[in-house]
Amino acid sequence: MEADSSLQDRVPRKRRKMQRVTMMDVAKLAQVSPSTVSLYLRKPAAVSPAAGQEIARAISTLGYVPNLVAGGLAAASSKVVSIIVPSIRNAFFAETVSTLQAELAAEGLQVILGHSEYGEDQEEALVRTALSWAPAAVVLTGLSHSTGTRKLLQASGVPVIEMWEIGGKPIDMAVGFSHPQVGASAARHLLSKEGRSIAFLGARMQEDHRAAKRASGFAEEAKRAAEHVTCEIINHPGAATVEAGSLLLSRALQQIPDLDGIACSNDLIALGALFECQRRGIDVPDRIAVVGFGDLDFSASCIPSLTTIRPSGDLIGKEVARLILAGIHGEHPTGASRIIDTGHVLVERRST
């Protein structure tokens, strides 16, 4: 206390925060130098057991919490991974982000989250601030980005992983699957169930390029596969919701009276379609077969249970984490191993 009054140099001009316990304080108490504390924190084994014990004690009595901001600055790369997804409300991305976050947290990496809302300009802004953190890696969704985004990222030298899509030229690395192939699988499945008048029901396909690619893969496969097959793509401009699914089915029925098979861009849409069929007394799968995409929570339990394509958002999260961690440990994947295909699985249930 008296030190305080005698000379003011330890008194903050503005006590904005409770005087933070620093590594210096720990070092003093443990009677070692700050750099030893730093070393202990990063490689405990490199410090003598005696010193280590002292340091550990000091840390706990002082309640020391390392300042990662300072660490990040000194180390020139912070323990942060920036993830940008269209929307976390989308169960697909929620799953991936959740897994990714867990995997990275286990290695002491933090996740910074941003939502592009399917906008390339928004994404670019997010990338810009993401880069401000000197992140250990940046994770983006999909392969479509503005040229500004691409440049920014390339100039930064930060590892970039694009997820949930492969089949184009990634900026750096990519983990995902081919969306046209998903569409094709859906079409093939419907065709194999004797579908002759089929439709793809999608939402927000102006912005959701991946959904649009599933649709075109679907259409192409339908065209290729058989002569007397009618195939339509129907888009709902709003979000992919259950309600949109009901709307879309109604529209499909209007456009294609003898509709006998639909593929939905998302299980929510499929569920909406299922409900609409139920309301109209249309039998699924006898009159119309339904295949979804996503294998969401309810898909196995709804009535009838939903045939769907599972993209494994989980696996994507795991693989992205693996790539990031490898990068941090100095192993930079090269060549083909920079693109990982997590594939997709068609899960057949009662709706087809």
Add this chain to the structure above:
Amino acid sequence: MEADSSLQDRVPRKRRKMQRVTMMDVAKLAQVSPSTVSLYLRKPAAVSPAAGQEIARAISTLGYVPNLVAGGLAAASSKVVSIIVPSIRNAFFAETVSTLQAELAAEGLQVILGHSEYGEDQEEALVRTALSWAPAAVVLTGLSHSTGTRKLLQASGVPVIEMWEIGGKPIDMAVGFSHPQVGASAARHLLSKEGRSIAFLGARMQEDHRAAKRASGFAEEAKRAAEHVTCEIINHPGAATVEAGSLLLSRALQQIPDLDGIACSNDLIALGALFECQRRGIDVPDRIAVVGFGDLDFSASCIPSLTTIRPSGDLIGKEVARLILAGIHGEHPTGASRIIDTGHVLVERRST
């Protein structure tokens, strides 16, 4: 040493990253001092138009991206808000986090995300690393935390907001609603529909304290309201999924043969219950009335449409953001305004 200083001083010992463009570089090109650049970046109006233009030009030609890590260190508080939720897979929290992220991003704040998976120890660990970022605020879910978490947070001096629950003593500030009251509303509603043998179907209530509180509010209201009312609480130890809902309904029917009303801890459970009723040919709402919680995407569109209690995860996100931003702008709410009740709304639909 001298060799070093004579000509090598601009060469990094280790070219770990593409030489980052710093504020210094911008200053040089714009022929002003670094602090002027810094000032310009924070308050453009405080710099002369001429200098401002030069700086702006320099920034764009150099492609300068400010380093927030350095800024955070210098300013002793980073532009980061740490959010800890049980799981982002849960649509409730996804909604709140999404809104919160958008609101904060608009003010230049980043969101760091962590998942406690309903574990207090995990939460404590997350809080510890969150604090390492000297965040502008920490956002937690619920009012139940380990004493360690509480202490850590209190000692840090960082603004803390607990969300999705009020009714206890918050660490600092709270935004949410009363869960017992939600349970009570559900019970009252069921009772008003002539329910006499009612049950609360919940999941993971050992860990999900808020769900447990909804259950007890439900049971108490039932007890208080009428004499000849039977009320049971049934818990599924696993996650709150559609499948769990089907299971729970089956168990409820076993335990209470004359069951005529159920309240579900979550709309997913309610949907599962609805499906199970359909499978068993039980009419909803005639034989059993169903009320959910969450007003999820499908709740308005399912068959029958689901009566549910809407907690407004959106509004919670907005209010949390408001509180955080107020704090940053120096207005620290005091007294009762530190606790915000966002309430709940019962949305009556066909299932009751």
Add this chain to the structure above:
DNA sequence: CTGAAAGCGCTAACAG
């Protein structure tokens, strides 16, 4: 194995 020294890139008084 430990410590001293030199910054990381930026902000924030303060003085000009």
Add this chain to the structure above:
DNA sequence: CTGTTAGCGCTTTCAG
């Protein structure tokens, strides 16, 4: 309005 001056708390050579 602009520049100077100190650090923020930590990491990282490099010597001892």
